[in-house]
Amino acid sequence: MIPKSDLRKPRRDVAVVGAGMTVFARRLQETGKEMAWEAAKQALDQAGLTLDDVDAVIVGTAPDAFDGVHKKGEWLLDGAGGSGKPFMRVFTGGGTAVMTPIVGWWHVASGLFDTVLVVNEEKMSSVRPHAQSAFAHIWDPILDRPLKPNLVWIFAMEMQRYMWTYNVRYEDIALVAVKNKRNAVGHPCAQLADPDITLEDVLNSEPLALPVRRLDISPPSDGAAAVVLTREEIAYELTDAPVFIEGVGWCIDTTMWTNRDLAFPKFVARAAKMAYDMAGIKDPRKEIDIAEPYDPFDYKELQHLEALGLAEPGEAAILTREGKTQRDGELPVCPSGGLLGVGNPIAATLGIKIGELYWQLSRQAGPRQVKKDARTGVAQAWGDLMQFSSVVVMRRR
Amino acid sequence: MAFFEPMQKATEPRHWLGDMEADHYFYGAGVMGQRFFEALRDEGKLLGSRCERCDWTYVPPRLYCERCFAELKELRDVGLRGRVKAFTVVYVNKQGEPLDPPEVFALIEFGPNITPFLHKLGDAPPERVHVGMVVEAVLKPPAEREGKITDIRYFRPI
Numbered sequence: 001m002i003p004k005s006d007l008r009k010p011r012r013d014v015a016v017v018g019a020g021m022t023v024f025a026r027r028l029q030e031t032g033k034e035m036a037w038e039a040a041k042q043a044l045d046q047a048g049l050t051l052d053d054v055d056a057v058i059v060g061t062a063p064d065a066f067d068g069v070h071k072k073g074e075w076l077l078d079g080a081g082g083s084g085k086p087f088m089r090v091f092t093g094g095g096t097a098v099m100t101p102i103v104g105w106w107h108v109a110s111g112l113f114d115t116v117l118v119v120n121e122e123k124m125s126s127v128r129p130h131a132q133s134a135f136a137h138i139w140d141p142i143l144d145r146p147l148k149p150n151l152v153w154i155f156a157m158e159m160q161r162y163m164w165t166y167n168v169r170y171e172d173i174a175l176v177a178v179k180n181k182r183n184a185v186g187h188p189c190a191q192l193a194d195p196d197i198t199l200e201d202v203l204n205s206e207p208l209a210l211p212v213r214r215l216d217i218s219p220p221s222d223g224a225a226a227v228v229l230t231r232e233e234i235a236y237e238l239t240d241a242p243v244f245i246e247g248v249g250w251c252i253d254t255t256m257w258t259n260r261d262l263a264f265p266k267f268v269a270r271a272a273k274m275a276y277d278m279a280g281i282k283d284p285r286k287e288i289d290i291a292e293p294y295d296p297f298d299y300k301e302l303q304h305l306e307a308l309g310l311a312e313p314g315e316a317a318i319l320t321r322e323g324k325t326q327r328d329g330e331l332p333v334c335p336s337g338g339l340l341g342v343g344n345p346i347a348a349t350l351g352i353k354i355g356e357l358y359w360q361l362s363r364q365a366g367p368r369q370v371k372k373d374a375r376t377g378v379a380q381a382w383g384d385l386m387q388f389s390s391v392v393v394m395r396r397r
Numbered sequence: 398m399a400f401f402e403p404m405q406k407a408t409e410p411r412h413w414l415g416d417m418e419a420d421h422y423f424y425g426a427g428v429m430g431q432r433f434f435e436a437l438r439d440e441g442k443l444l445g446s447r448c449e450r451c452d453w454t455y456v457p458p459r460l461y462c463e464r465c466f467a468e469l470k471e472l473r474d475v476g477l478r479g480r481v482k483a484f485t486v487v488y489v490n491k492q493g494e495p496l497d498p499p500e501v502f503a504l505i506e507f508g509p510n511i512t513p514f515l516h517k518l519g520d521a522p523p524e525r526v527h528v529g530m531v532v533e534a535v536l537k538p539p540a541e542r543e544g545k546i547t548d549i550r551y552f553r554p555i
């Protein structure tokens with residue numbers, strides 16, 4: 001039997017050498033394939049590569065019910081550049097944003113392929129009257145569905161429990177929405193950038209399922225994003241500053257969401273431990289310079305920071321209030337503007353998690369560039385039935 | 398073992414009926430699809446987009462070449478005439494009921510290095526249909542065209 005530790009030793013180092021993404025918005029004109037192509041082409045152009053250089057393609061996209069096309073991965077294939085190549089579709093809900101690059105990573109790290117194109121696409125505007133029609137069918141059909149659950153009120157319960165357990169104030173949570181929507185102002189793909197948003201705007205926004213108000217949530221969106229991964233030697237031929245994937249981790253909790261720890265997402269902490277161990281990170285608070293945790297709701301950014309070991313349970317709200325998570329703060333968090341500011345086309349948020357870390361760590365983030373010289377960052381996504389997390393540690397060496 | 402429990406009738410196990418349907422879906426034609434359907438409706442033309450590098454033309458047109466990822470900007474009228482590449486004669490419908498007359502579906506090639514186009518054949522007795530047969534699109538009259546694939550009623554043998 002192979003010793004367990006050996007399983008976690010990749011054979012080759014893998015770097016990100018290009019990223020691309022489309023505008024996030026309701027996009028009636030373009031097809032999903034056309035958006036996938038736009039993002040994939042940008043990523044290849046940035047890497048200085050062509051489709052001929054790509055050995056395999058990974059696609060991430062939501063359940064077929066969103067676009068109304070069965071076998072949606074294969075349907076997107078040609079726009080993702082996968083025709084005539086080894087190809088696979090991956091879907092882990094919102095966690096797809098960071099899971100497809102992990103899958104791309106092991107395609108290269110294993111030695112099977114040199115260069116892999118990862119393309120995530122989402123078109124949530126196809127399903128009518130609203131994407132909630134598709135979300136309505138993720139529940140247990142007998143116990144949950146007759147009560148007509150809605151994602152928002154399930155999250156509201158989790159948020160309420162989180163606030164109660166750690167004595168977190170709503171006013172501090174709402175500051176995350178303010179920060180991220182302001183951060184998004186520098187992002188060319190942003191749907192919800194707002195330079196003038198205030199805490200009062202969030203506190204006074206429409207109550208949906210309290211404690212959740214409208215501005216606590218990222219909206220459905222359409223868009224695509226892509227990254228190019230390659231092995232170390234090729235990466236250095238293409239650029240002087242490749243950004244390496246140093247550690248990956250993922251974990252899934254029970255499907256019975258009622259039975260989970262609603263205040264502290266343990267599965268995120270486990271995924272983070274796997275990634276940190278691989279990256280050799282012992283003290284994330286000292287070693288992580290920048291973070292892109294998944295922020296579909298403002299309280300999720302806080303919970304995720306805590307599970308990523310970047311704050312003690314309940315402390316992330318205080319760091320936020322003190323301004324430490326601002327773009328020019330000690331630990332910039334969601335400098336992209338996150339899902340709250342840029343938008344939430346589920347899998348395509350790859351562009352504001354892995355894409356953003358790549359641009360930040362290679363100092364290509366333009367007006368969004370963090371002040372500090374960030375060399376090591378962590379990106380995290382979260383999804384399925386609020387039970388899955390994927391974590392990637394990236395570093396400019 | 399639960400697998401061998403003697404429940405035989407569908408009414409016996411406690412169960413719920415449901416569906417997974419959304420109200421409906423919005424299927425957009427896309428950037429190039431828009432131009433294809435507008436040209437079909439307004440000009441009675443079939444357009445394709447050509448990749449110069451790959452010498453390969455997509456009908457209906459695509460925004461990009463799936464072989465080399467080039468953006469395709471050049472639209473060309475491929476005409477209404479083509480040749481049958483492959484066909485099938487359908488004798489029963491989905492419910493298994495006989496179709497009288499049978500329906501003929503075909504892939505039609507408008508020329509070399511052009512992607513085949515799926516449609517049905519009309520005025521074509523099944524025994525006459527063969528690979529390589531020259532066919533031509535029969536369009537609905539302009540006033541009846543809506544910018545849909547069914548603006549082509551069928552392809553008929555020449």
